[in-house]
Amino acid sequence: MNNKNKFMLSAVALSVLSATAVNAAERSFLQEKEQYKNALADSPSSALVSNLPSMLGLTANESLDVRKSYSNVDGSTTIRYQQKYKGLPVIGDDVVISRYANGEFKSAHGAVLNGVAADVLSISPKFSESKAMQIAKKQTAENALTSSNQPISYENESSRLAVWQDANGTARLVFEVTYVQYAD
Numbered sequence: 001m002n003n004k005n006k007f008m009l010s011a012v013a014l015s016v017l018s019a020t021a022v023n024a025a026e027r028s029f030l031q032e033k034e035q036y037k038n039a040l041a042d043s044p045s046s047a048l049v050s051n052l053p054s055m056l057g058l059t060a061n062e063s064l065d066v067r068k069s070y071s072n073v074d075g076s077t078t079i080r081y082q083q084k085y086k087g088l089p090v091i092g093d094d095v096v097i098s099r100y101a102n103g104e105f106k107s108a109h110g111a112v113l114n115g116v117a118a119d120v121l122s123i124s125p126k127f128s129e130s131k132a133m134q135i136a137k138k139q140t141a142e143n144a145l146t147s148s149n150q151p152i153s154y155e156n157e158s159s160r161l162a163v164w165q166d167a168n169g170t171a172r173l174v175f176e177v178t179y180v181q182y183a184d
Contacts, residue, residue, distance in 0.1 A: 024118030025171035028057065030095065030108040040097065041105040052081070056095065056112045061086050064095055064112075075101030085116045086123050090163045091176055113163070119171035120163055129159045132175035140181055155180045 030036050039055045053064050064081040071077055078098040083090040093111035100106050125132075141152050157179040164174045 024115040025165055025169060026114050027093065027111050027165060027169075028114055029111045030056075037105075037108055040108050043105075044103065052095075052097075057114045058083070058112060059117060061117060062090075067094060072098075076106055077101075080110075083112055085113075085120065085163045088123055088161055088163050088173075089176075090116065090171075091174075092165055113165055113171060116163055116171045120173050123161070123173060125161060125173060125175070129161070129175060133157060133159050133177055133179075136177040137179070137181070150183065152181055152183045155182070 028036075036056060043051060043055065053062060056064075058064070063084045065084055067080045067082045069077065069079045076098055078096060081095040081097070083093075083095065090113050092113070095108070095112060096110045097108050098106040137152075137154065159175050159177040162174055162176045163171055164176070165171050
């Protein structure tokens with residue numbers, strides 16, 4: 001009987017650019033910033049979409065794209081936004097804004113990554129998407145425990161260029177790589 005070991009790599013971020021000396025990127029949590037909540041409360045819902053990026057301190061190279069909109073049972077609406085930098089997704093957090101049925105501000109949570117431009121000077125990667133996938137697979141294959149010499153197989157492969165803040169607080173250009181790995 002073959003036992004399949006299933007390894008799910010939900011997201012491996014591979015750094016593409018070298019480290020910079022100064023960390024300029026700063027994660028700002030909406031629920032901790034009174035000025036964000038006050039600005040959101042004072043802004044009518046119709047003006048929110050166009051003004052939201054600047055209200056949260058984002059630059060002209062950054063945007064917030066609607067990822068999903070929810071209608072809640074109490075009539076309120078919750079909208080989840082994905083931050084983008086020069087068209088690339090900023091991974092790690094979303095911005096989530098809720099409004100009551102009458103349009104008044106209800107709540108905000110999530111985070112934005114401010115100051116990306118100081119860390120990410122170029123959005124041109126130093127190697128290809130296929131190379132990023134190859135590196136990720138090599139790293140996980142070395143950790144796979146197999147009971148035979150059967151080759152490892154992969155499904156649901158995807159990768160995308162993105163921006164991510166590392167553990168040291170530096171925004172980096174990365175490939176986000178996901179796949180399912182099987183071994184007998």
